[in-house]
Amino acid sequence: MTQAYVVRFVGGPLDGRVDSHAKAPDEPKPTVTHVHLHGGPKIVHHYDLRYAVEYGCEYHLRTEGDDAP
Incomplete structure (x- = not known):
């Protein structure tokens, strides 16, 4: 059985979404x-x-001081 790829969201309105x-x-x-x-x-x-x-990967909320990747 293969393991699912999980994406988590951290911060903002999607915080806690998986x-x-x-x-x-x-x-x-x-x-x-x-x-x-x-x-x-x-x-x-x-x-x-x-x-x-x-988890695989996480998407973190970009804050005002952060530069775009």
Whole structure:
């Protein structure tokens, strides 16, 4: 049995979300953009890829002082 490839989100509105995939992608996206539209202005969050030995990879919320990868 193969182990699922797990992607975790850390910080922001997706904090704690865990996505499971049958296999690791050939090239994971370096940045994931989440657009929040619920009942107000559009809010955009960027999550940058970091590898995690235990999980596969994690996307961490980019903070204001961080540079884009």
